[in-house]
Amino acid sequence: MSRRGPNPAQAGRRWRRPAALLLSAGLLAFTAAVPADFVPFVRPAGWPKPAYELRRNPQTPAGFALGRALFYDPILSRDYSTSCASCHSPATAFTHADHRTSHGVEGRIGRRNAPTLQNLAWTPAFHWDGGVNNLEVQAVNPLTHPSEMDFTLDGALARLRAAPAYRARFAQAFGDSAVTGQRLLKALAQFTVSLQSYNSRYDQVMRHEPGAAFSEPELQGLALFRQHCASCHQEPLFTTNGFANNGLAPDPYLRDPGRAGITLQPADSFQFRIPTLRNIEFSGPYMHDGRFRTLGQVLRHYTAGGIRASATLAPQLRQPPAFTAAEQRALLLFLFTLTDKQFLQDPRLNYVPEAAAAPAAGP
Amino acid sequence: MPFSLLLQPLCGLLVALALPPRPAEATGAASPARPGPPAGLRLRVEPVFGSQPLVLETQTYPTAHNGAVSLSTCRFYLSALRLTFTDGSSYAEPASYHLIDAADTATFSLTLPQAPGKAIKMLTFSVGVDSAANVAGAQGGDLEPGRGMYWAWHSGYVNAKLEGRSPACPGPRHEFEWHVGGYQRPCASLRRVTLPVPPGHPATAPLRVLADVGQWLSTRRLAETASVLVPGPAAQALADGYATMFRLAPATQP
Numbered sequence: 061m062s063r064r065g066p067n068p069a070q071a072g073r074r075w076r077r078p079a080a081l082l083l084s085a086g087l088l089a090f091t092a093a094v095p096a097d098f099v100p101f102v103r104p105a106g107w108p109k110p111a112y113e114l115r116r117n118p119q120t121p122a123g124f125a126l127g128r129a130l131f132y133d134p135i136l137s138r139d140y141s142t143s144c145a146s147c148h149s150p151a152t153a154f155t156h157a158d159h160r161t162s163h164g165v166e167g168r169i170g171r172r173n174a175p176t177l178q179n180l181a182w183t184p185a186f187h188w189d190g191g192v193n194n195l196e197v198q199a200v201n202p203l204t205h206p207s208e209m210d211f212t213l214d215g216a217l218a219r220l221r222a223a224p225a226y227r228a229r230f231a232q233a234f235g236d237s238a239v240t241g242q243r244l245l246k247a248l249a250q251f252t253v254s255l256q257s258y259n260s261r262y263d264q265v266m267r268h269e270p271g272a273a274f275s276e277p278e279l280q281g282l283a284l285f286r287q288h289c290a291s292c293h294q295e296p297l298f299t300t301n302g303f304a305n306n307g308l309a310p311d312p313y314l315r316d317p318g319r320a321g322i323t324l325q326p327a328d329s330f331q332f333r334i335p336t337l338r339n340i341e342f343s344g345p346y347m348h349d350g351r352f353r354t355l356g357q358v359l360r361h362y363t364a365g366g367i368r369a370s371a372t373l374a375p376q377l378r379q380p381p382a383f384t385a386a387e388q389r390a391l392l393l394f395l396f397t398l399t400d401k402q403f404l405q406d407p408r409l410n411y412v413p414e415a416a417a418a419p420a421a422g423p
Numbered sequence: 424m425p426f427s428l429l430l431q432p433l434c435g436l437l438v439a440l441a442l443p444p445r446p447a448e449a450t451g452a453a454s455p456a457r458p459g460p461p462a463g464l465r466l467r468v469e470p471v472f473g474s475q476p477l478v479l480e481t482q483t484y485p486t487a488h489n490g491a492v493s494l495s496t497c498r499f500y501l502s503a504l505r506l507t508f509t510d511g512s513s514y515a516e517p518a519s520y521h522l523i524d525a526a527d528t529a530t531f532s533l534t535l536p537q538a539p540g541k542a543i544k545m546l547t548f549s550v551g552v553d554s555a556a557n558v559a560g561a562q563g564g565d566l567e568p569g570r571g572m573y574w575a576w577h578s579g580y581v582n583a584k585l586e587g588r589s590p591a592c593p594g595p596r597h598e599f600e601w602h603v604g605g606y607q608r609p610c611a612s613l614r615r616v617t618l619p620v621p622p623g624h625p626a627t628a629p630l631r632v633l634a635d636v637g638q639w640l641s642t643r644r645l646a647e648t649a650s651v652l653v654p655g656p657a658a659q660a661l662a663d664g665y666a667t668m669f670r671l672a673p674a675t676q677p
Contacts, residue, residue: 116560193578196560200568200575213569241569245561322577324655 095121097408099254101181104263107296110181112195112253117246119253122232125412127251129229130244132411136216137209139165144202144248147174150410153339153403154178154255160350164208171207171314173350175335176343178257178403182297188332188348190303191322196249213241220244255409257338258296260400266296274397280387281394288381289391292334292374298398303331304374307367311349318348329372341399355395359388462540464506465629466533469672470497470525473637477525484637489645490591497525497636498572499583499665500565502556503549504533508541520552522565522572523634540627543620550665551582551613557606579606579654582613583665585636592649599645603661605654612654612662618671631672639668 098121101114130136134143147162148154154177156162162174172188186192192201202208203216220226221239231237233247264272274282285293294300303319310316310330319328332348346352352361360366363383367373383391403409470477472484472494483491501523504516516535524530556562557579572581585601592599605612618632642664651657 113560187576191577192575193558194560197568197573197575197578200573204575213567217569240563241567242561242563245568249560324653 095125097412098124099256099406099408100124101253102256102258104256104258104296105267107258108182111184111301112181112249114181114253117196117249119250120233122229123234123247123250124254126226126229126233127247127249128409128412129226130248131251135219135223136203136211137165138211138215141165142209144199145411147202147208148177150406151404152176152342153257155343157342157344160345162208164202164205165210168207168210170205171316172348173345176339177252177255178336178338179297180255181253182301184301185333188316189319189322190333195253196245199245199248213244217241217244255403257400257403259402260338260398262394262397263296263400265397275393277390277393278397279394281390281392284383284387284391285394288383289337291376293337298337299334302334303328304334305330305332305370305372306347307361307369307373307377307380308347308349308351309368311351314349316349327372330370331372337395338398339400339404341396342404355392356388359383359391363388459512459539459541461537462627464535464538464540464543464627466504466535466546466632467629468501468521468523468531468533468632468634470523470531470634470636473635477636479525486589486637486640488591489640490589492587492589492591492640492645494525494585494587494636496584496586499523499550499634500552500572500580501533501548501550502552503547504535505547506535506538506543507545507547508539509544510541512539512541514538518564519548520556520562520565522570542626543624543630545617545619546630546632546671547615547617549613549615550669551604551662552580552606553613554606554611556580574604577653579604582662585639589645591645593646594649599649600652601648601661602652603658603665605658607654610654610656610659612658614662614666616666616669618669620671633670633672635668635670639664642667 100119103110131144131148134140134146136143142164145154147156147159147164149156151157156174159174161170161172163169175188180186180195183195184193186195186198187201192198200213203211203213217239220230227237227239230239230243230247233250234243261272261274265274292300292302292304292306305318308330317329319331319333320326322328340346340355344353344355346355346358352358362377363381365380367377367380369378472482475482475484477494477497479494479497481493483493485491499522501521502519504519504521505513507513514535514537516538521533522530552566556566561568566580568575572584573579574581581602581604583601583603586599588596588598590597603612620630624630639661643661648657648661651661
């Protein structure tokens with residue numbers, strides 16, 4: 061699929077040039093100190109109010125850079141094998157390509173598909189079951205889960221305190237070199253809150269940017285999408301952030317009750333968080349257990365008799381849509397317009413080698 | 424702020440005061456009358472078993488319904504401390520969250536440096552952590568999520584933990600685990616406790632609060648309630664129990 065607009069990699073690099081800073085008026089107040097690889101959080105025009113209260117955790121370039129270093133550092137796993145990025149890779153909208161469910165330390169397999177990480181400031185409840193209530197505390201889960209990083213917060217903090225480069229980074233980010241759990245989590249959130257996708261061709265068309273347009277089949281796909289999909293995958297986030305049972309037959313091995321595991325309400329059985337569809341072209345496999353490898357399989361689930369009736373099935377799916385082959389193709393073409401290569405290839409969100417990232421001086 | 428200071432477990436209060444917005448600060452020192460100049464007040468919160476000091480692991484305590492009980496873990500949060508004075512005014516400690524750990528006597532001593540030096544009529548506090556702090560993201564001080572009192576998979580604080588052994592407990596090891604939490608209705612397990620201060624208690628003399636684990640245990644039968652690890656009705660019943668375990672002891676002079 062061809063992109064219209066500037067080459068995203070070049071666009072990213074251009075940030076390093078002073079003139080490019082004019083692109084973001086909000087940055088001008090502190091341009092002198094802004095590293096070219098800092099991505100401040102922005103609220104795109106017309107988007108709803110974020111759930112995350114960034115004022116409780118004001119972003120700084122140093123806090124963002126510390127969060128990014130932590131995100132890509134396997135030091136946070138018990139055996140130094142696994143980082144956040146192991147299961148949340150930038151090129152796939154921060155999910156884990158080709159794995160139904162991800163593997164953590166010692167190759168242990170989890171029971172749910174790693175979700176994408178994008179536009180997290182609008183997520184009121186994290187995980188497929190919505191059990192986590194704030195972006196900052198989400199990271200405690202992968203860090204301590206036996207199938208993921210299998211470590212303890214105290215263990216991670218001890219390692220970071222023993223690393224002069226990290227003590228210096230904490231001092232730059234928070235004013236002194238104390239390495240606390242609160243600071244670790246806030247720094248991670250300062251990075252992850254900036255994993256924002258709002259520059260897909262869909263977004264450019266919606267913003268009436270010059271040269272941005274949908275093809276005829278894409279327009280047809282958009283119409284079908286709005287008619288049949290948007291009640292759950294609501295624009296512009298492409299999710300309501302609610303929970304739904306979309307008719308997947310429960311896996312007898314995983315025995316995952318979904319939302320009901322948190323609420324203990326039978327009415328929530330087999331309901332899972334509605335995922336965003338942004339960058340869906342690259343975020344497979346799909347569904348909470350990663351059972352579908354292709355978008356074709358996903359569409360067939362919804363349109364070709366895949367939906368399994370049950371007491372908690374989403375009402376919208378009780379009479380599933382029946383798309384023709386041409387309609388399915390149009391829908392897919394529309395979904396591909398949600399690909400945001402500027403986000404997927406943003407070097408500022410990617411791993412920065414330690415030599416380039418290390419702060420100039422320690423405390 | 425010196426690095427070493429932040430690491431000391433006793434410094435939760437100092438950390439709390441130094442850090443950016445904390446949920447309880449909004450409430451401040453709301454009181455009908457001006458509270459007066461600060462004189463400071465010390466509190467000591469002592470886990471006990473009936474009339475005996477609580478000794479973990481090595482001590483066994485006979486009980487009426489639960490056999491001979493020994494304890495391995497006893498930790499709980501006290502929060503939203505408020506002093507009500509005989510003149511009708513009151514003082515609420517800002518950012519008031521204290522983790523009491525029977526295994527660490529340093530956690531028993533609390534200091535309210537800004538408390539006015541007036542005759543106290545009653546002490547009020549909550550057992551557990553309020554919902555504001557439960558949803559406010561990563562917290563510091565005594566609320567650091569690495570202190571073993573935070574549920575990661577279902578966000579929220581464990582308000583109190585009691586673990587031990589008794590022949591009354593089912594299972595091959597005869598152990599019990601009470602992890603009581605839950606901040607959302609209808610499963611909220613935060614409980615408010617009010618302790619009247621005897622008339623004649625000297626204005627700035629320390630208050631000694633006894634947390635009688637024996638009393639808490641007497642409210643449930645371990646044979647039926649040996650394992651409570653999630654929010655819900657069983658946890659709420661245990662929360663009703665821990666709300667009854669506090670009493671004031673005659674103060675020692677400072």
